[in-house]
Amino acid sequence: MSRKKVKELPQGAIETEALPELPADDEPQYPTVLQGVKNNMAKFDNCVLLTRVGNFYEMYFEQAEEFGPLLSLKVGYRQTKMGPVAMAGFPFFQLDRFLKTLVQDLQKYVAICDEFLISVSDKVKSGGLKHDRWVTRVVTPGTLIDEKFLDPYENNFLLSVHPESSSNSERPLPSHNDVQTDSTTDTEQIVGLAWLDLSTGDFFTQTVARSSLSSALTRIAPREIVLPADIVEDIKDEVQQIVGHDHRLLTLHQSEDDFTTMLEWNGMLEGPVDPNADEIFKLAEKQAGHQLLDYVKLRLQGLQLRLQPPRRKELHEILSIDRSSLRGLEILETARDGLGRGSLFHAVKRTVTKSGSRLLRDRLTSPSASLPEINERLDLVSMFFESEELTESVIFRLRRTYDVQRIVQKFALNKGDADDMLSLATAISETVSTRDLLQSSVSTDESPLRRLLLRFDLEGPVELQTSIFSAIDEEGLQQKHRLEEDEAASVAALAHDVVLQSAPEELDSLPKAVRSRSKSEEPNKDDIVLEEPWIMRRNASDILLRLHQDLDDLEGEKLALAERLRTELSAPTLTLKSTPGLGYICHIRSATGFNRAKLESLHARMVSSSKSTRSFYLSDWTRLGRRIDQAILNIRDEEKRIFASLRQGVILNLVKLRRNAAVMDELDVASAFATLAREQSWIRPTVNTGTEHKIIGGRHPMVKLGLEEQGRSFVSNNLVLDHEERIWLVTGPNMGGKSTFLRQNALLTILAQTGSYVPATHAEIGLVDQIFSRIGAADDLFRDQSTFMVEMLETAAILKHATPRSFVIMDEVGRGTTPEDGTAVGYASLHHLYHINKCRTLFATHFHALTDMTGDWKQLACYCTDVLESDDGSFAFVHRLKKGINRQSHALKVAKLAGLPPAALKVAEDILQHISSERSNLQRNATQNQENNQTSSIAAAG
Incomplete structure (x- = not known):
């Protein structure tokens, strides 16, 4: 072979x-x-x-x-x-x-x-x-369940991608509010997505347009992507490029059976599928879900699944952030080094639970586009913001909870141990305590907190909690862990090449420290250690109590037998032992200190002897030892039965436990936002159905923190986009703060629709359906794309998909080519945004001609930043925007700050002065020629 x-x-x-x-x-x-x-x-x-x-x-x-x-x-x-x-x-x-x-x-x-x-x-x-x-x-990377290296603050998603078949793929491009952004009616292939986290049981589906696939993959951030084995090459290549760039795994998988109905999924879910699910979900996402579950079954080798029922992510219910914007706005990680520190998530994270942090990540990458939902979230934050004492009390209880979503999923997958069970019981107890605390704070029936508390369902979980605490012996469990740590240390200390020298079949002859049985094995009598602690309390059941009493009686018989033998044999050091290698032996710590004749009369059989010890078999101890071992096995079996009963209790309460945990996660995020707002003096934004932006005293949530760490202050700025000024064309010097201003307003929009307070003194934001960011660029050598090509691809996506409800920020469009070409591209982009997309836009540029070319556009206004120079040649950047145009980029000042050699700076100044003089001469000549032509025309007419 x-x-x-x-x-x-x-x-x-x-x-x-x-x-x-x-x-x-x-x-x-x-x-x-x-x-x-x-x-x-x-x-x-x-x-x-x-x-x-x-x-x-x-x-x-x-x-x-x-x-x-x-x-x-x-x-x-x-x-x-x-x-x-x-x-x-x-x-x-x-x-x-x-x-x-x-x-x-x-x-x-x-x-x-x-x-x-x-x-x-x-x-x-x-x-x-x-x-x-x-x-x-x-x-595989996407099928991790309870591995300790799983990041507790991130979901571990496995994603299935399934394009809709060609016969069903041609349909109008789905967009927010069905706004068409071009003169032609676009039709695009629909792609079905289904993704799940095996560690929590979360299961989602969605359909996206083919052009939005890469953005969806970035937003979901799966660890592994599954594609049909016969998928078309262009989709396969695009996904391959994305996973290669993001270091993810791509798998081609062909399901054994074709999809028929979602009712087939019932055996893998915590409850039955909605009878109308086949009508609610689209074919492509159902096919993706079928492929996903088939792949998981193959990987888990028949392990029983109990996932949450699939939930649809509706495009119109979320603020869509495309792939380049997620990266450019540094929502989860910084663009420079890919680290979390410095990102929006890092700056606003005040959650105290792991599952709460996962919910926060999800909300930041998929903010809500539903006004009722946004206001509901803001109302909850406001309640905590107004009561610091209540917030601290809730946070205290949240800190004492555990990651219930992942714990219950362990039990759903027939995993989980006594420690997980105790953690779950503690979490239930703290959930009850939190519910009781908040109930006393509810003022009206219309309070958002009241509606949240109504989602708690604690009757069954409380009974489970009582059963767990009354059954599991915490002290015995801790003792068990100490013994396991000692045993693990013994195994680690053993030279591994000893094992390599041994045939696997011979490992049973190694010491117990080397061959302890796996959790899934039935106990073998040779492995019994009498001192091993019990996991369950003696009175966890009537049967267990009786078995312990039987064992106590047998231990009494053992003590009596040992005492009798010590007397009859005149051997005060005699002990009765049970060892993995020798079985039931009588051991005397003396070579001569016993009655040899009496020992022979007992028909003892010698096992081993040394200069200082004697060991022998005795039928009385062998019979009694076997009875003790059997009693221990009976207790272990009863403990397993009790634990299985507790696990079944978890399964019966699976839905309630998950829903209660979800409420606690929402409380964690809301109290965290309130804590953040109190710390940073943030204010509650007003989100409405208009298409305007009015942000007074806005601050960048990450840059402000970075400057404060350096002992510097941040300059706030205002933004007013309305029916009079829908587009701001921003000019100014390098390092003047244009990019920061653009980013901060996009981030404030995201925070507001996430349900957070925002860093400003006043904020009114019309509901945004999509945010697009074209800021900064770099060569993408992995995909063989130049800086300018990356820039044009991002610009094209914005111009194709932005709607009147979108918010667009664009910085330096066209800078990767000649000034003439760059000006043309910049103007074309502005023209499209103004006349066709008709969306709120912040457009920063160094092509100052654009301000002249758009001077008659009524809904476009020019704003700028500047440099303040003093008589001694020193200068400072003025980061506050003002109305007007700044035609000076002050590039040489930035070059000086960067440390260019004085000689190089002198050459640059000479060349700049020469170019400026030539330009002035050309302009003067052009003006003179124009005046001469006008004079000639008048003379000819006369």
């Missing part, structure tokens, strides 16, 4: 397929475990295979040689009849660490093959149990 080398695995779009059954192989085979690895590597041939062997996850064959060095793991070799086999591995408790490197950093699929104990018919073997292994899951 031919094998692919790891370095030959596909690196961009990875194609998935159904997993075939392997044919019978009569050729010589490797030892059992290694042959199983070989088979799985063939079956999952585009995955890195991690196989659980005892307390380690191992890689073998060429994958060990390829990835061992990349993971800083020692590569060893095991001799077999088939030749040496490369091996590399790590302790099981380091799985998250290495998964992060493989999945997130190296963008690889990882197949996890776990180890289980199963019953066999041959009772001679292992007491009726043996090890078996099979792949339980394939991990």
Whole structure:
């Protein structure tokens, strides 16, 4: 059988397929475990295979040689009849660490093959149990569930893209308020999107126009994108470019079955699909959803899903921000270095919960375009803003909650442990406390808080909370963790090459610290540690209480037996032990300090001896030890049953728990906005249905903070866009603050429609449907596009899609070419925005001729910034805008600030003076020629 080398695995779009059954192989085979690895590597041939062997996850064959060095793991070799086999591995408790490197950093699929104990018919073997292994899951960047390296402040979205079939694709381009922006009626292909976060159960769908696909991908920011295997090349290429640029994974996947109805999804959702869902959702998004769920089922190997029902993201309900604007406005990360610090999200984040931070990110990238929703959010912020004491009380309780969305999803996926259960119970308790606190603060039935509180549904969750606290023993759980940490330390300390020298089948002979059983195994009697703490309280159930009483009686018998043997054998150091390797032994810490004749009369069988100890088997202790072990197993089984009952309680309350958590997230965001507004002296904006902007004393939310950190003050500015002045044409020097002014007004619009207060002294904003930003440019060598090409692509998108309700900021359009061409492009863009798009616009330029060319446009006004010079040659930028035109760019002043050598500056000044003189002469000659022509014409007429 031919094998692919790891370095030959596909690196961009990875194609998935159904997993075939392997044919019978009569050729010589490797030892059992290694042959199983070989088979799985063939079956999952585009995955890195991690196989659980005892307390380690191992890689073998060429994958060990390829990835061992990349993971800083020692590569060893095991001799077999088939030749040496490369091996590399790590302790099981380091799985998250290495998964992060493989999945997130190296963008690889990882197949996890776990180890289980199963019953066999041959009772001679292992007491009726043996090890078996099979792949339980394939991990990809988009199918992470509860890995510790998941970013708690971001969603981990897996996105499916499915273009609508050609027979249904030609339809009017969807736009906000159905405003057509060009003289022709556009028709565009519709693309269906479906995306989910397996760690929270969130599931969304949407349809977008083909031209808006890249912006949607940027807004959703998926970790992995799934495309149909037969998708058209142009869409595949565009998505490939985006994921390559953003370091995401692209997968090609062909669903086994065609989509028929959304009712098929019921088994994977927390509740049944709306009976009318097939009529509500569009075909393309339903196809995308079908493809998405099919892919997830393949990756999770049959793991039961309980996702939230799919929710449609309606375009007309959100303020659309295109791809370049999300980046240019630095909403989530800075344009220069891609870091979160310095972004809008970083500047306004005051949320105290992880899920609240995720909601904040979502609102900042998809602000509302619904006036009732915006005002509802602002009302809630106002309530917290007016009561600092209430805000602090709510925040105190929010800090004590946990990430309920991700915790309940663990249980929905049959994961989660006792710690998660206790965290959930604590979160429910704090939710009840928050509800009670807020109820006492509600003044009227029409209060937005009243409507929010009505969404709480706590009856079932409170009963669950009581059951959890009354069942789980927190002290025993903490003791268990201490033992696990000690055991993990023992495993880590063990030289890994010891394991490499051992055949996997021989690992059962290693010390317990090396071969502790996996969570999914049934306990083996050799693994029993009598001191292991209990997770459940003794009285968690009547059965458990009786079992503990039985164990107490047996422990009493053990004490009595030990005391009797010490007396009969005259051996005060005698102890009764149960060890993984030797079983039930009697141990004496003396080679001679016991009655040898009496010991022989008891028919004891010697196990081992040394100069200072004796160990032997005794039938009385063996029988009693087995009864104790069985009692322990019975308790463990009952604890599992109780925990399973608690997990079922979580599943039964899944919908309520998720909805309550969503309310707490909204409270977190609202109280955070109120805290921010109080800190920064922000004011509540007025959002209305008009098409005007009136912002007095506006400040840039990020630049202001940056200047204050440097001990400098920020200069605020006013903006009034209305029926008299719909477009502002802004001129002024470099570093005069034009770009900052443009950005700040776009950001204030986003904050207002997010539901936040804004940094200004007064703000009235007409509802905006789309924000477009054309600011700054850089070569995109990845896509073979020059600076000017990037600029023109962004400009084209604005001119095609902006509507009268849009807000556009454009800076230096046309600067990447000659002054003549740049002026022409700038004028054409302004002309289109003014006469066709008819939208609110801030247009900054250094092409001063534009101010003359647009002088007769009634709804366009010119504003500028300036430089203040003193007699000694020093200067300062005046960042406050004033009405008028500034025809001086003051580029040499900026060059001087940048540190250009004096000699270079002198040359530049001479050239600038020469060019200015020539221009003056040309203008003077042109004027003289015009006057002469007029004189000649008069003379000829006379």
